[in-house]
Amino acid sequence: MSLKYLIQKEFIQIRRNAFLPRLIVVFPIMIMCVMPWVMNMEVKNVVVDVVDNDRSMQSLRLVHDIEASHYFIFNGQKTSYSSALKEIEHAEADVVVVIPQHYSRDLINGRVPQVLIAANAVNGVKGTMGTAYLSQIVNTNANPNTTAIQSKISTLFLYNKHLDFKLYMIPALFAIVMMLMTGFLPALNIVGEKETGTIEQINVTPVSKWAFILAKLIPYWIIALFVITVCLLLAWSIYGITPNGPLWLIYLLAMLLALFFSSFGLIISNYSDTMQQAVFVMWFFVVILMLLSGLFTPTRSMPTWSFLTTYINPMCYFVEAVRTVFIRGGGIQSIWPQILALAAIALFMSVWAVKSYKKNI
Numbered sequence: 001m002s003l004k005y006l007i008q009k010e011f012i013q014i015r016r017n018a019f020l021p022r023l024i025v026v027f028p029i030m031i032m033c034v035m036p037w038v039m040n041m042e043v044k045n046v047v048v049d050v051v052d053n054d055r056s057m058q059s060l061r062l063v064h065d066i067e068a069s070h071y072f073i074f075n076g077q078k079t080s081y082s083s084a085l086k087e088i089e090h091a092e093a094d095v096v097v098v099i100p101q102h103y104s105r106d107l108i109n110g111r112v113p114q115v116l117i118a119a120n121a122v123n124g125v126k127g128t129m130g131t132a133y134l135s136q137i138v139n140t141n142a143n144p145n146t147t148a149i150q151s152k153i154s155t156l157f158l159y160n161k162h163l164d165f166k167l168y169m170i171p172a173l174f175a176i177v178m179m180l181m182t183g184f185l186p187a188l189n190i191v192g193e194k195e196t197g198t199i200e201q202i203n204v205t206p207v208s209k210w211a212f213i214l215a216k217l218i219p220y221w222i223i224a225l226f227v228i229t230v231c232l233l234l235a236w237s238i239y240g241i242t243p244n245g246p247l248w249l250i251y252l253l254a255m256l257l258a259l260f261f262s263s264f265g266l267i268i269s270n271y272s273d274t275m276q277q278a279v280f281v282m283w284f285f286v287v288i289l290m291l292l293s294g295l296f297t298p299t300r301s302m303p304t305w306s307f308l309t310t311y312i313n314p315m316c317y318f319v320e321a322v323r324t325v326f327i328r329g330g331g332i333q334s335i336w337p338q339i340l341a342l343a344a345i346a347l348f349m350s351v352w353a354v355k356s357y358k359k360n361i
Contacts, residue, residue, distance in 0.1 A: 186265030
């Protein structure tokens, strides 16, 4: 019965807080509505200036190929490289393509003409990707045989047929929402009671440590269920994206991740004396777990020493598993290693949360 009343106490504290109920409702909505557009790694609408010093049919064909690409916004032809460079300096263009003189003659004689591509590197991603796209167009125009070879190659996209980056990022956003909602709030829970002095009233009662910590965890598991449901509904209603795999697996993964982060937050709260200290320590670990989880970039592209950290990173297991279920339609047989790893790490952290809580008499 003591557990029941402790859980009631937690919900009463959450309800009486003027900020937390609004945060629980508004935060997942903001993340799901804003982040898929902000975190888009697709590079489009690259403004291109062209300086054609050859004025031949071949150079005109290259200009038309650039103009026809949906990746670029053709900003017209300029008279000189210096005038085009001034537009880059004034942020009116992103890339300049300079077609040299005798471009057509070099192609006829079998030589490869040197086409200059100058990109604005202030936005590194846009400049690099725009240069890569333009280089491909230039090479194809200079070597028509490559087009014939590429026409014989057919690419079959199994999971993301329309190459929509939002389909790749939305499952990862579940991890961000769960991490912030079920990690930071428990981290501020116990240390908040320390600052207000209410923790001393609990310490003088015969409530066991297991009951006390469990009463702290259960409300955030319920919050996790609410948050993941809101995220799934928003993904379906706004973007038309639904999971291809079993829905109950997504809830299972969300509950295991919520168990880890809520336990981790309580551990930090147990060792912290002030809310400011708890926030800084939690933020330190959250950034590391997030950046090394494969949420933004593939883990295989990391250096060896950082890739080894993914074996103890629960975010990595969650992101990989939820993408397998959500995008690829995998079942439990596809993600059982991730489920076991998440369960083991979450159980270890929950036991640590209980052991680290000290009742000061």
